[in-house]
Amino acid sequence: MAITPTRRSVLQIAAAGTAVAALPVGVRELAHPPAASAAEAPGTESVVTSVCEMCTVRCPILVRVRDGKVIRIEGNPKEKSTQGAICARGNAGISLLYDKDRVRTPLIRVGERGEGKFRKASWDEAYKYIADRLKAIRPEELAVGRRPSASDAFLLTFAKAFGTPNIFSHESSCPLGRNVAMEVTLGTSGAAIDYSKVDYLVSFGRNHMETLAVPQAQGIIAGLARGARLVYLDPRRTPTSTAATTWLQPLPGTDLAFVLAMLQVVIAEKLYDQDFVKQYTLGFDQLAGAVGEYTPEWAATKTGIPATTIRDVARDFGAARPRAVADFGWFSSTYLNDFQLRRAILALNALVGNLEVPGGIFFIKGLKGYGTELGDWKKPAFPAVTAERVDGAGVPGKYPLTPVKDGLCQVLPESVLTGKPYALKAYIAHRFDPLAAIPDQPRMIEAFKKLDLLVSVDVYMSDTGAYADVILPECTYLERTDPVMEASGLAPKIRLRQQVVPPQGDAKPSWQIYQGLAKAAGLGAYFAYNDIDEIVAAQLVPFKLSTAELAKAGQWTPPDAKPTYLRKTDPRAPVKLNTPSGKIELFSAELAKLGFDPVPRYTAPPVPPKGTFQMIQGKCAVHTNSATQNIPVLHELRPSNELWIHPVPAGRLGVKDGDGVVVRVGKLEQHGVAKVTADILEGTVFTYHGWGRTSPGLTRVRGAGIGLNALMPVITDPISGSLVMRETFVEVVKS
Amino acid sequence: MSTATKTGVRHQYALVVDTNKCIGCEACSVACRVENEVPAGHWRSRIVPPTSSGGSKVPMKWSCMHCADAPCVQVCPTKATYRRSDGIVVIDAARCVGCKYCIVACPYGARYFDEKAGLPDKCDLCVDRLDAGLAPACVQTCVGRALALADLADPSDEAAARIRSGEAKPLHPELGTKPSVYYVVGK
Ligand code: SF4
Ligand code: SF4
Numbered sequence: 022m023a024i025t026p027t028r029r030s031v032l033q034i035a036a037a038g039t040a041v042a043a044l045p046v047g048v049r050e051l052a053h054p055p056a057a058s059a060a061e062a063p064g065t066e067s068v069v070t071s072v073c074e075m076c077t078v079r080c081p082i083l084v085r086v087r088d089g090k091v092i093r094i095e096g097n098p099k100e101k102s103t104q105g106a107i108c109a110r111g112n113a114g115i116s117l118l119y120d121k122d123r124v125r126t127p128l129i130r131v132g133e134r135g136e137g138k139f140r141k142a143s144w145d146e147a148y149k150y151i152a153d154r155l156k157a158i159r160p161e162e163l164a165v166g167r168r169p170s171a172s173d174a175f176l177l178t179f180a181k182a183f184g185t186p187n188i189f190s191h192e193s194s195c196p197l198g199r200n201v202a203m204e205v206t207l208g209t210s211g212a213a214i215d216y217s218k219v220d221y222l223v224s225f226g227r228n229h230m231e232t233l234a235v236p237q238a239q240g241i242i243a244g245l246a247r248g249a250r251l252v253y254l255d256p257r258r259t260p261t262s263t264a265a266t267t268w269l270q271p272l273p274g275t276d277l278a279f280v281l282a283m284l285q286v287v288i289a290e291k292l293y294d295q296d297f298v299k300q301y302t303l304g305f306d307q308l309a310g311a312v313g314e315y316t317p318e319w320a321a322t323k324t325g326i327p328a329t330t331i332r333d334v335a336r337d338f339g340a341a342r343p344r345a346v347a348d349f350g351w352f353s354s355t356y357l358n359d360f361q362l363r364r365a366i367l368a369l370n371a372l373v374g375n376l377e378v379p380g381g382i383f384f385i386k387g388l389k390g391y392g393t394e395l396g397d398w399k400k401p402a403f404p405a406v407t408a409e410r411v412d413g414a415g416v417p418g419k420y421p422l423t424p425v426k427d428g429l430c431q432v433l434p435e436s437v438l439t440g441k442p443y444a445l446k447a448y449i450a451h452r453f454d455p456l457a458a459i460p461d462q463p464r465m466i467e468a469f470k471k472l473d474l475l476v477s478v479d480v481y482m483s484d485t486g487a488y489a490d491v492i493l494p495e496c497t498y499l500e501r502t503d504p505v506m507e508a509s510g511l512a513p514k515i516r517l518r519q520q521v522v523p524p525q526g527d528a529k530p531s532w533q534i535y536q537g538l539a540k541a542a543g544l545g546a547y548f549a550y551n552d553i554d555e556i557v558a559a560q561l562v563p564f565k566l567s568t569a570e571l572a573k574a575g576q577w578t579p580p581d582a583k584p585t586y587l588r589k590t591d592p593r594a595p596v597k598l599n600t601p602s603g604k605i606e607l608f609s610a611e612l613a614k615l616g617f618d619p620v621p622r623y624t625a626p627p628v629p630p631k632g633t634f635q636m637i638q639g640k641c642a643v644h645t646n647s648a649t650q651n652i653p654v655l656h657e658l659r660p661s662n663e664l665w666i667h668p669v670p671a672g673r674l675g676v677k678d679g680d681g682v683v684v685r686v687g688k689l690e691q692h693g694v695a696k697v698t699a700d701i702l703e704g705t706v707f708t709y710h711g712w713g714r715t716s717p718g719l720t721r722v723r724g725a726g727i728g729l730n731a732l733m734p735v736i737t738d739p740i741s742g743s744l745v746m747r748e749t750f751v752e753v754v755k756s
Numbered sequence: 757m758s759t760a761t762k763t764g765v766r767h768q769y770a771l772v773v774d775t776n777k778c779i780g781c782e783a784c785s786v787a788c789r790v791e792n793e794v795p796a797g798h799w800r801s802r803i804v805p806p807t808s809s810g811g812s813k814v815p816m817k818w819s820c821m822h823c824a825d826a827p828c829v830q831v832c833p834t835k836a837t838y839r840r841s842d843g844i845v846v847i848d849a850a851r852c853v854g855c856k857y858c859i860v861a862c863p864y865g866a867r868y869f870d871e872k873a874g875l876p877d878k879c880d881l882c883v884d885r886l887d888a889g890l891a892p893a894c895v896q897t898c899v900g901r902a903l904a905l906a907d908l909a910d911p912s913d914e915a916a917a918r919i920r921s922g923e924a925k926p927l928h929p930e931l932g933t934k935p936s937v938y939y940v941v942g943k
């Protein structure tokens with residue numbers, strides 16, 4: 022054969038022995054594999070099961086390793102919901118792993134905050150530096166922030182052992198509003214949509230094909246291929262609008278009007294499941310009373326979508342019950358009316374009785390429900406916390422509905438700069454970049470400058486990292502084993518992320534980082550384990566499962582657990598919800614008591630002042646939030662963002678495609694490049710999130726594109742505590 | 757035009773791209789890039805995104821078309837580029853002199869020049885994987901399950917049936933190169 026690439030001998034191991042079913046690389050076999058030529062000497066390729074961490078979806082993967090290096094990552098074909106697929110980011114894990122921009126040793130700041138000047142330090146020195154400063158503050162003056170991950174337990178244990186209540190996640194900048202709406206309405210945010218079996222899906226801006234959770238996208242694509250319909254509302258053309266059977270362009274922030282009108286039609290025309298409503302819901306009459314006025318004709322004036330279209334969608338939705346689903350979405354840090362939008366969407370689902378039937382909405386059937394939970398490592402009781410949280414999460418009179426595991430990550434500057442209710446003095450940001458993710462960047466910077474201690478635990482020197490006193494290099498998911506994670510759906514499931522290769526440089530996993538820090542801070546008793554393997558083994562004890570068994574397939578479901586829909590065979594089967602009434606709360610007494618609308622009602626989004634644009638942002642399929650823009654291969658695919666602007670206003674402003682533009686809010690501005698396109702509504706401009714980065718450590722992406730969080734003020738939803746990021750209006754001028 | 761391998765199994769490979777299922781996510785682009793150790797700045801396969809202003813209305817996976825009448829094969833002075841009997845157009849690195857005629861001749865813009873190796877390169881349908889009994893990297897990773905390797909020599913192959921029925925069509929057949937990549941367009 023003429024071709025002699027280096028991988029040849031390696032790949033042939035896969036076929037050596039000819040038994041295709043026994044391929045060590047368990048990728049999809051060909052229907053008729055060509056016979057292998059004479060087997061060459063076996064190489065050293067091995068395959069390790071693990072779990073992707075290029076986004077929070079956590080798809081199961083197979084990692085191919087040769088001579089101690091990762092050469093390729095593939096999806097684990099044993100997982101039915103992904104069929105061996107992984108997205109561009111998942112495929113690019115290797116590009117992150119070997120990126121020269123990664124931080125490889127602990128760093129201690131020598132320059133001014135933000136300059137990005139550091140000196141290398143040993144881990145012991147870095148631990149001591151942090152511990153010394155922590156000793157000087159009261160426990161509650163420490164805040165920790167993170168993007169929730171499988172190694173959360175270590176940072177959380179450290180924070181609780183230290184005794185602070187101020188634990189934050191990034192959720193208030195993403196799905197918090199939707200989560201709280203689900204908790205109020207369904208008693209849990211642990212519910213999901215049975216996408217592949219849905220016949221009629223309405224998505225309110227949930228851009229599945231571009232925000233890209235592989236299992237969900239595949240489910241929808243499979244549904245469409247068998248004739249399911251997808252009605253998609255978005256002011257912008259996206260890959261999801263291309264895939265959809267119907268694409269509607271509502272005026273931004275008016276989705277709630279559309280849903281209320283759907284509710285009105287479904288109720289007025291009796292398209293709802295009356296038995297279901299009676300047995301499983303609370304407050305139908307109040308809901309019906311509230312939505313009576315919201316006719317499609319009314320909604321047409323708000324949304325800009327014709328009344329006949331809205332009515333048709335409502336009728337088709339009702340007719341497709343119970344396999345009709347209105348998607349309750351994910352990112353919900355949008356408008357002040359977003360919380361009631363999610364409530365209205367959940368009500369719409371309740372009306373068609375899609376709960377716990379195939380093609381509907383189901384509760385996650387976790388290990389807990391199955392009667393066994395993952396074990397844990399032994400630790401002493403945490404000290405009692407007496408101080409109140411700075412953000413009022415879970416506090417009556419403040420944000421009682423906000424889960425305390427998440428909190429309001431946007432309040433840090435308020436606390437630090439005003440001392441109300443007291444000033445936070447130290448902040449540990451774990452793979453979380455508030456400067457890149459949270460509005461009012463200037464104020465966050467001011468707060469960072471005032472802190473006694475800022476620690477960034479990350480793989481890169483993030484924008485926040487550049488302001489930190491200490492950067493602790495965490496290793497990537499390919500270099501560490503994490504505690505066993507739950508990945509339950511219709512049936513309970515666990516997955517194991519296991520270390521594939523040794524860490525680059527001196528990077529360490531969380532389980533070591535926080536153990537080391539705890540020892541230096543005199544809290545070592547909370548981390549009395551030898552290594553992660555010991556923790557994993559302890560977790561598996563209740564299942565009588567060995568780590569080796571779990572590692573072999575990469576995931577495991579209790580053998581007697583089957584995918585379960587509680588109402589599949591008996592539509593009257595009891596389903597006990599975790600709400601005060603035990604039912605789906607169309608009417609919420611809890612909300613009424615707090616002074617909020619107990620049934621959804623319309624509030625209009627603010628109208629852009631003359632000469633300004635509605636500004637929306639979103640994700641592209643090859644990047645995750647603000648975490649991946651600097652990864653070489655992904656950076657090459659999409660190195661920057663552009664400002665999408667419609668030809669009509671662009672013409673008025675004299676802006677041509679590719680021209681430089683300034684995007685302005687008051688005195689704040691960002692510079693970028695215009696993409697003049699009819700793929701966006703006239704009064705709206707759009708840009709992808711994650712650019713406008715400032716850290717000198719992000720050598721490729723620094724300075725590229727537009728960062729909206731540098732322009733937006735902090736607006737907080739009083740009900741959920743979620744950020745509101747689409748009520749800011751921008752001026753655009755040619756630069 | 758198929759061939760018999762050592763075991764007598766004949767293959768005639770083609771690629772079917774179902775644009776109805778493609779979401780333009782570029783997982784295929786990155787899988788290809790990593791699998792084939794394609795140097796920075798180059799791609800064997802990319803997605804041409806859809807636009808509202810002319811162009812394609814759906815995302816189009818774009819890589820070598822493995823033409824039966826391939827201009828790249830015709831212009832190659834050393835016969836380094838040739839078509840295997842199973843339909844795959846490959847480059848024999850040992851014969852290639854790096855003249856770049858093939859890059860200019862390819863009407864699909866499928867080739868790039870690997871400066872480090874001093875050689876042209878392009879999609880080879882992941883021949884190594886095929887020879888090892890594995891699906892091409894792009895097919896294996898495809899998020900939408902939009903890609904399928906077809907074997908036209910196999911009468912029972914479902915993807916090949918979509919080609920035979922005319923449901924899957926080549927891109928720019930007017931160029932007369934007889935491509936082996938077929939697209940299903942329109943719902
Ligand atoms: S969706 Fe993509 S990035 Fe996220 S876990 Fe799956 S493969 Fe990884
Ligand atoms: S697409 Fe171009 S490179 Fe590929 S076979 Fe045809 S002419 Fe040659």
Ligand code: SF4
Pocket residue numbers: 787788789791792800801819878879880881882892893894895
């Ligand atoms: S078949 Fe292989 S070389 Fe060709 S585009 Fe797909 S992954 Fe790349």
Ligand code: SF4
Pocket residue numbers: 777778779780781782783784785803815817897898899900901902903
């Ligand atoms: S991986 Fe599949 S769905 Fe994604 S762009 Fe490539 S062909 Fe399309």
